[in-house]
Amino acid sequence: GENVEQHPSTLSVQEGDSAVIKCTYSDSASNYFPWYKQELGKRPQLIIDIRSNVGEKKDQRIAVTLNKTAKHFSLHITETQPEDSAVYFCAASIGNSGYALNFGKGTSLLVTP
Amino acid sequence: GAVVSQHPSRVICKSGTSVKIECRSLDFQATTMFWYRQFPKQSLMLMATSNEGSKATYEQGVEKDKFLINHASLTLSTLTVTSAHPEDSSFYICGLIRSTEAFFGQGTRLTVV
Numbered sequence: 418g419e420n421v422e423q424h425p426s427t428l429s430v431q432e433g434d435s436a437v438i439k440c441t442y443s444d445s446a447s448n449y450f451p452w453y454k455q456e457l458g459k460r461p462q463l464i465i466d467i468r469s470n471v472g473e474k475k476d477q478r479i480a481v482t483l484n485k486t487a488k489h490f491s492l493h494i495t496e497t498q499p500e501d502s503a504v505y506f507c508a509a510s511i512g513n514s515g516y517a518l519n520f521g522k523g524t525s526l527l528v529t530p
Numbered sequence: 531g532a533v534v535s536q537h538p539s540r541v542i543c544k545s546g547t548s549v550k551i552e553c554r555s556l557d558f559q560a561t562t563m564f565w566y567r568q569f570p571k572q573s574l575m576l577m578a579t580s581n582e583g584s585k586a587t588y589e590q591g592v593e594k595d596k597f598l599i600n601h602a603s604l605t606l607s608t609l610t611v612t613s614a615h616p617e618d619s620s621f622y623i624c625g626l627i628r629s630t631e632a633f634f635g636q637g638t639r640l641t642v643v
Contacts (some may be wrong), residue, residue, distance in 0.1 A: 460634040517564050522573045
């Protein structure tokens with residue numbers, strides 16, 4: 418079936434540096450691409466999302482870019498802080514119904530002081 | 531405030547018994563809910579789509595007779611893991627879509643001993 422590839426699986430950065438996580442998807446009908454942050458044993462929390470009619474979206478230190486032609490989207494976190502340490506998941510809608518999501522395998526981000 | 535409430539948060543059961551997990555939509559009538567499973571250090575995998583008043587749609591490889599889903603009302607979907615075995619131990623999360631944004635329950639940590 419359709420899937421979402423996410424890289425890297427682990428990422429370690431120093432506080433203040435930037436972190437970039439990349440995802441690719443295969444379903445050309447996907448039109449919604451959310452990013453989630455998950456702390457151990459807790460539910461995923463939406464941090465930012467982007468829709469197919471937009472190429473870039475920014476919210477303070479977090480930005481997401483989307484290239485529909487290449488079917489890839491990226492999460493950028495600037496000025497990282499230790500509290501940014503968590504597992505981040507990208508996701509792509511299954512088709513364009515806006516319903517179920519296919520998730521990437523996750524990126525474990527560690528921000529060291 | 532919370533959109534989705536999931537119970538229980540943790541359950542330990544003996545092998546061969548059944549466990550029911552409830553997912554409630556708190557302020558929204560959800561005709562569709564989703565059930566995901568997450569193994570340790572892995573991503574969320576869609577198990578099934580729960581449709582109010584009709585049969586659930588299961589993803590490939592998910593046994594419908596083992597994972598019984600009931601969506602009898604617009605605010606409640608239940609997942610029953612029947613004849614649970616240790617390999618069913620996992621983190622189960624329900625979710626729904628409201629205004630094209632996905633919301634998740636708190637998750638249920640199931641341990642089968």
